[in-house]
Amino acid sequence: MENNLEKQMDLRAGLSKVIQEWPNETKKPFSDNPLAKFIRSELTNIIGDLTSQYYPYKIKASAGAGNWANIAWLAILDKKVTTSTQEGINLVYLFCSDGSGVYLSLNQGTTGPIKRLGAVEAKKREKQIAKLILGKVERLVNWSSKPLNLHANTDLGMSYEKSNIAAKFYPANALPSNEALTRDLKEMVSIYKEVVEIWPSINSAEPPLMPTQKERLNLSALRHSMSESGLIFPPQLPLRFTAALQTKPFVILTGLSGSGKTKLAEAFSLWICESSQQYCMVAVGADWTNREPLLGFPNALDEGGYIKPDSGVLDLILRAADDSDKPYFLILDEMNMSHVERYFADFLSAMESSDSRITLHPEGGQWNECDVPATLSLPKNLFVIGTVNIDETTYMFSPKVLDRANVIEFRVSESEMLGYFDNPKPIDMERLRGQGASMAESFVSAANNNEQIAEKLGETLMPFFNNLQGVGAEFGYRTASEMSRFVAICTELSDSTMELNQVVDAAIMQKLLPKLHGSRNKIEKVLQALGSLCLKDSTQQPFQLNSEGAAKHSVKYLLSYEKLHRMHQRVLADGFTSFAEA
Structure with a gap:
């Protein structure tokens, strides 16, 4: 009956069983211990069932070898990267030695590199691999790259703490729902797949992998x-x-x-x-x-x-x-x-x-x-x-x-x-x-590279020049040059974070609008004209709101439009406005 119940366990129940029973079970003899068997067998099957739909990963688990381990673990291994937790990159559940919780960690094997390179060079390589992966896999931004706190008291246990690349901790007293745990596992399996794809380029520089002196800004x-x-x-x-x-x-x-x-x-x-x-x-x-x-x-x-x-x-x-x-x-x-x-x-x-x-x-x-x-x-x-x-x-x-x-x-x-x-x-x-x-x-x-210049911005920016000229705030060649340079540099750095219209919008906001200030008689019509230029249809009247309080018309340059709107509201209320005060 007990075996049938264990087979029916979901991920949360399996993790919870190990967390709760580990502190007491490790005081008992290791040989034929039911918890050790559960970790190596039933828990392995639970994880295997959840990950098999993505790839035939190798699932390995350990509670010790002949004696209790300080840290119990269950690892998901892609054979294209490693077949052992001693090498390469693995996805692993690491259980705290005191039963306080469990980590899901994208981790590195450390034993193999230490044997090949020595402890000092292996540590350098470990840090650089983590840095490269964190820089290339943006989805890891929501996972912690801090060293783990497994409450380990052996060298091997502490090595798991330091070799973490990205992890999430699940405390024993606040274990998430099975759905949340499964969702995190699926997300990390997807991330692991991305890491496997870039692993050849990361691994090819060994031994040892040293930082380049001119690594591209990331x-x-x-x-x-x-x-x-x-x-x-x-x-x-x-x-x-x-x-x-x-x-x-x-x-x-x-x-x-x-x-x-x-x-x-x-x-x-x-x-x-x-x-x-x-x-x-x-x-x-x-x-x-x-x-x-x-x-x-x-x-x-x-x-x-x-x-x-x-x-x-x-x-x-x-x-x-x-x-x-x-x-x-x-x-x-x-x-x-x-x-x-x-x-x-x-x-x-x-x-x-x-x-x-x-x-x-x-x-x-x-x-x-x-x-x-x-x-x-x-x-x-x-x-x-x-x-x-x-x-x-x-x-x-x-x-x-x-x-x-x-x-x-x-x-x-x-x-x-x-x-x-x-x-x-x-x-x-x-x-x-x-x-x-x-x-x-x-x-x-x-x-210091002055050759980065965006071309053909005249059609976009000349209407702004003409309207600013009306209040003596037109820009000169220096501003035009710096705006063109900013658009080129920002576009190159963007990696899809900003579209071209958003980059141009930022240039307008940062270089053209700051000098704009004046009384209502001087500036109100200019604010309205500039506001219209920020709309996708520049023939529309700006600063009109719909019933929900949002912009009535479709906005092309949102940052600049919202700033101009605040300046327009300020000039109507106080008779004067400036960039800094709106």
């Missing part, structure tokens, strides 16, 4: 690392941010306070840099009236002496100049706490000319012994990111500043906030550190 890997760290961003935002940095090494992040502006800048810097010496975050002070907080000043009491700023910015620039292949990041937090033009004017001028140099101190005489150069050019591998909050304590940007930057606005949608409340996660920025360092040189190289 935004799927960036998004995965951000998700693992607990950061929540819309999929398009990291793409727009990265493309904007490569277009022009000056990006301004504006929008709602606490919406993630500083976190995105910090996260990208942590992710792509191999050392903390490559980035510097500085809180802009309200008392910044000149460049000294950034660049320092000559010591008036000691000729030939130079006082470097406490902020570390000058040292960062000098390090960047000596290390041209790697990116360096200057993050100016709350950039508009002071008048930007007062402390940043030299930077703004230097950005526009390869020959422009910033003079720091005189040359000759006692200055020859100074360890700070007399003049300074901004290195091409230095990227400046400014964050902006708009309130009564801050200052607005001038057109000169806005014209030299890509301006990315942060907003939080209702669905995003609801998703956070439903599943809040702590943020662990250390999860990002150095994960994209192998792509750093590729990032810098692409940023």
Whole structure:
């Protein structure tokens, strides 16, 4: 009767049986133990029945060999990759030694590589394989790549914890329904199939597999690392941010306070840099009236002496100049706490000319012994990111500043906030550190490649030029060039995350609209005209809503349309509007 009941068990019942009985059964003799037999036989059959419709996988399970194992496991093996848990990639259920739960893990065999390569090289290879798979298989973004916590107390048991690629934990006291467990298994089997298809290219570089110094920038890997760290961003935002940095090494992040502006800048810097010496975050002070907080000043009491700023910015620039292949990041937090033009004017001028140099101190005489150069050019591998909050304590940007930057606005949608409340996660920025360092040189190289230009945008953008000209906000060749460059770079990086219309929409939002401001008499008709250009049928009247509160007409450029709509509402209510305040 007992055997018949066990044969009828579903996945949840089978996993639950092992979780509940393991702590007590492992205190009994191993020989002929019914739980050990169940794991090797009945549980294997349950998994085999669920996976056989996809492929004739080899199912192996173990509770020990002669003695109890520290960790019980059941593995799903594809013979094209491995026939043993000691090699290759496998899909495995790993049961915690204390009965606290079970993991479903995409895992690596470690015993074979250690025998062939030695422990040190095998560990390097293990980390790189995990990194490559996580970068190539985007569906793994919803699975955890953190080391497992099996409460193992043997070397073999602990090796299972560290070799995890992606996993999901099911606690004993909150085991999901059979339907949910089966759904997860089917999803991971599908992912395993994808891994098997790319395995030859991943495996061909052994032994040992080492990171390339110029690995192509992979935004799927960036998004995965951000998700693992607990950061929540819309999929398009990291793409727009990265493309904007490569277009022009000056990006301004504006929008709602606490919406993630500083976190995105910090996260990208942590992710792509191999050392903390490559980035510097500085809180802009309200008392910044000149460049000294950034660049320092000559010591008036000691000729030939130079006082470097406490902020570390000058040292960062000098390090960047000596290390041209790697990116360096200057993050100016709350950039508009002071008048930007007062402390940043030299930077703004230097950005526009390869020959422009910033003079720091005189040359000759006692200055020859100074360890700070007399003049300074901004290195091409230095990227400046400014964050902006708009309130009564801050200052607005001038057109000169806005014209030299890509301006990315942060907003939080209702669905995003609801998703956070439903599943809040702590943020662990250390999860990002150095994960994209192998792509750093590729990032810098692409940023310095001026040949990436999108063509034939005139038909799309000239109507915007003509309407902006009516309020003196038309754009020049620099903006046109940077928009064309952004469209080309963003399209190449996109990997289907954004369609062409969405890329153009982002370019309009980041480069054309930020300078738009004025009174109702000056700007209302222009806002309406620009709003119409954002519709698929530009002859329609913009900013009309249907009975459900949504746009009445079909929108072509959604980001720009919604921004223009908010600016239009603001100008009607207050008689004045600007990009930053709408």
